[in-house]
């Protein structure tokens with residue numbers, strides 16, 4: 001994971017990056033949903049009716065802010081006894097600067113601190129290496145979501161409580 005010298009490769013040394021939890025319906029959540037539309041609907045062609053679902057209202061949402069602007073987002077939902085991370089997106093101009101990795105690590109820490117033991121995610125096949133680097137392992141066969149090949153990935157967490 002990138003944490004050091006090239007952290008702000010695209011962002012610039014004077015920019016301030018922070019990761020915050022946002023409430024559904026808040027202005028930052030509106031910006032996060034707009035980023036998801038930009039990335040998944042416009043860039044990847046996922047139908048809006050699949051991208052935005054009822055889980056958004058009950059999910060935990062994290063965003064990355066750079067100088068107060070939402071440039072990254074993900075959501076955490078429950079999946080049986082595991083937590084599921086999904087809708088991971090970073091604005092195009094801010095990619096490959098470690099923003100996605102740091103957002104994923106913050107989500108994992110939050111899940112662990114609230115007693116979670118494992119995280120599941122449904123990874124787009126071309127992005128598997130991004131998640132592997134963060135400690136996730138593939139399991140099962142390739143399946144399709146919104147016409148895009150995906151594989152399930154899992155990461156075990158150190159925790160004494162149950163999710």
Ligand SMILES: CC(C)(COP(=O)(O)OP(=O)(O)OC[C@H]1O[C@@H](n2cnc3c(N)ncnc32)[C@H](O)[C@@H]1OP(=O)(O)O)[C@@H](O)C(=O)NCCC(=O)NCCS
Nearest residue numbers: 088089090095096097098099100101123124126127129130
């Ligand atoms: C996937 C995504 C969130 C990664 O965010 P990011 O901030 O660019 O990721 P990072 O900079 O932390 O990447 C860390 C490492 O992960 C790997 N990685 C990142 N994006 C990758 C990609 N698109 N393909 C393959 N490997 C990738 C690389 O090893 C990268 O290190 P490097 O830049 O030194 O090569 C971002 O590319 C994105 O929003 N993509 C479109 C939406 C999407 O596909 N989401 C995932 C759905 S499962």
